[in-house]
Amino acid sequence: MSVRTRFAPSPTGYLHVGGLRTALYAYLFAKQNNGTLILRIEDTDQSRKVEGATEKLIEALQWAGIDYDEGPGKDGNHGPYIQSERLAIYRTHSDLLLKNGKAYHCFCSAERLEQLRSSGATMYDRQCRAIPYDEAQQRAAAGEPHVVRLKIPDDGELKFHDEVRGDVTFAFNTLDDQVLLKTDGFPTYHLAVVVDDHAMEVSHVIRGEEWLPSTPKHIILYQYFGWTVPKFAHLPLLLNPDKSKLSKRQGDVAVEDYRAKGYLKEALINFVAFLGWNPGDEREIFSMQDLTNEFSINRVGKAGAVFNIEKLNWMNQQHMKIKSDNDLLPLVKPLIIEKGWGSFSDEYITQVIGLMKERVVVLSDFAGMCPYFFEEPSSYDEAAKAKNWKPESSAHLLKLSETLKTQEIFNAATVEAALRSTAEECKIGAGKLIHPMRLAISGVSNGPSLFHMAEVLGKETVIRRIGTALEKIQ
């Protein structure tokens, strides 16, 4: 039997990082089993419709490198893959259940249900179960508003095996007669998910732990239809720092947010993969290929995991270092252009990347942390000035500048040689020249090696900036 997994998000307008991890695990599991990953859009709640949400979801998935095999835009003979386009199918199945006495029409009004709840009831009181099938059918045909509810067996319990949690048991008398078909004719999640997973021949349902309590209802449905029950794997939740379910309000949750902030997809994927899974040894930096080789559902943990930005930052740096300067260029260039520095050549930007990549944590730092590579310093850091700019610094720098002007070849090595010999002539330590020169050409006191920075900036710029600094700094 071939492995078929699915990622079935509801189109809320963005891809949640928890969803990203679910999708990733489903993808990895499918990949390593030579299986198929299906993307299915669960848009059965009309009131929650968001324009363009599906497109955004697909784009985020694509960006992350999670390719689905079947889904919107990729037919696989199991479509359509958008639930709002499958309404007739749910209706048919609901009717089948009704006919077989496994479900019933419920005409209770929203008001009655609310009253029921406020009077302390924790489940529906099954009042409409007593209505004879023919009568209910007539009332429904006459247009009386109603829903269809699932008949939960009266007593007994349901035990099932979860791939990550082991055996789980629920007593039937704690299960509600779940609504399957809403008044508007749309199915609820519970009906749609079962009908579709079966129709799409899903073999492994990999989803978040929040679905664990409703799994018994789903299994009952499989049994009522006489279908094979797929395997279930309920993943531990991703948590806020306060341990509640990861949500907006407490930080960024959308994949798009992290992308926009300048995180590499490699880092986000690696990070999220390790929230709930690890290879069992001490390696931590994994590529998508490494993950597909080594991921195993057996090693997925049971406890929720806090989404820790500090660690993500570190991982991003690690992946940044792995990437070549050339690979980083297409990611950095747009940010440079956006800043209005479009006139710099690819070669120049690539050199800047080489000098900065182990000093930045996110891509946007390339544009934010070192503006001096792209424009003249507009001011000079006061603290650095106080610390490193001595009364005699001007004279020393002037002398250095004169020496630099005579350099035929201007690179890190020659600049360093010139600076050190000048320092010697002035009978001062090299540091007494290095720090003021750094301040003069960058405006700040930190950054890459001074000599390499000078090489990238070029002779003309360096000499010009020293001149400007000499005028502006007393």
Add this chain to the structure above:
RNA sequence: GGCGCGUUCGUCUAACGGUUAGGACGGAGCCCUCUCAAGGCUUAAAUACGGGUUCGAUUCCCGUACGCGCUACCA
């Protein structure tokens, strides 16, 4: 409230029932060094609690506590 799931350093986690309970992020310190990073080294820091079972429990069982999830005609 009911049901379910979970619980190892602050965080992510490792540990066939036998380890000085390991690693990583973050913290502290040192080294390297023209600054900032990076890197290297060192260090503080955990098995929720109580009972069993066992020669021996982080590990198996029970209970308690705590946390989280679900409890919608939302997914």
